[in-house]
Amino acid sequence: MPRILDIETDAVISLDECVGRLGQGGFDAGDGGSLHYAATALKQLANNRDFLGDMILDELKATAGNTESRGSGGGYSAQVIMLSRPARSFYLRANIWPAQNEYLMRSSGSAPFFYNLPHDHNFSFLTAGYLGPGYWSDYYEYDYDSVAGYAGEPVDLRYMGTRRLEQGQVMLYRAHRDVHVQRPADSLSVSLNIMQMNHAQGWYDQYRFDVENGRIAGILSYGCADTLLHLATAAGGDNGLDLAAEFAQHHPSERMQMSAWRALAAQCGDTDCQRTHYEAGLSHDSALVRGECRHMLAQHFGSD
Numbered sequence: 001m002p003r004i005l006d007i008e009t010d011a012v013i014s015l016d017e018c019v020g021r022l023g024q025g026g027f028d029a030g031d032g033g034s035l036h037y038a039a040t041a042l043k044q045l046a047n048n049r050d051f052l053g054d055m056i057l058d059e060l061k062a063t064a065g066n067t068e069s070r071g072s073g074g075g076y077s078a079q080v081i082m083l084s085r086p087a088r089s090f091y092l093r094a095n096i097w098p099a100q101n102e103y104l105m106r107s108s109g110s111a112p113f114f115y116n117l118p119h120d121h122n123f124s125f126l127t128a129g130y131l132g133p134g135y136w137s138d139y140y141e142y143d144y145d146s147v148a149g150y151a152g153e154p155v156d157l158r159y160m161g162t163r164r165l166e167q168g169q170v171m172l173y174r175a176h177r178d179v180h181v182q183r184p185a186d187s188l189s190v191s192l193n194i195m196q197m198n199h200a201q202g203w204y205d206q207y208r209f210d211v212e213n214g215r216i217a218g219i220l221s222y223g224c225a226d227t228l229l230h231l232a233t234a235a236g237g238d239n240g241l242d243l244a245a246e247f248a249q250h251h252p253s254e255r256m257q258m259s260a261w262r263a264l265a266a267q268c269g270d271t272d273c274q275r276t277h278y279e280a281g282l283s284h285d286s287a288l289v290r291g292e293c294r295h296m297l298a299q300h301f302g303s304d
Helices: 015-025 032-046 051-063 103-108 224-235 237-250 254-266 271-281 287-301
Strands: 003-005 080-082 090-097 125-131 136-141 158-164 170-173 178-183 189-196 207-210 215-219
Touching: 003 032, 015 032, 015 090, 032 125, 032 170, 032 189, 051 080, 224 237, 224 254, 237 254, 254 271, 254 287, 271 287
Parallel strands: none
Antiparallel strands: 003 170, 080 090, 090 189, 125 170, 125 189, 136 158, 136 178, 207 215
């Protein structure tokens, strides 16, 4: 379960002060001093009961009657309000958590809010309850190093309890350990987050889980490189296929090896070719590629 951090302070700081402090000290969830420093700054920002409302009002006033800027983004979405630009090791955001009967849920559905989607994170982050009663979560833990990461892989998910993020509470979600299934808040709620960033983050997988059957359901963190690889095999001719074949065998990232293997399968002219391709993957050096090929054969061809 995410760590509940006991941060006792009544001090209040502005958003600019919070960003400035984090800019000086950074945020490293694995360093106790850095963690406490960032958590204290987040708690003091959460104690500021006016900054977010003032920020939203200013934005609404700025766009009133301005058809060119309305709906242009500006760091806002159905769920997320960006509070800072990505910096050296962090960025800040506010997350909106509507209740089941809220207009946001009726118009957007639950998908933009990740409700009822069991998942972990490939980054650590701090969160503080800011407004409302807070979203609910069923919490699990697992050992990231014990899984290869292919869809359908059994995983030991340990149920840790159900609770909600209370207003004023600060929690640390740990990368590759904490899994949660978020449920709608009882009424509209907002949390504040400090998101940890690092250059290697994109090479670590984030999973969605089948908690009922104790399995990995799929990878959530496919990135730009994965998409470009599929485009290269589709539009890059023989050079694209050659590059994918090289990646499938020798890329240092097992996930890219798996993506390359799937990209090559997508270019097969018929299902027999695809089946032969996935069967060949059963002897691949990568456990991730082997597992994914086993899953695809079972899903599409009924093979064990």
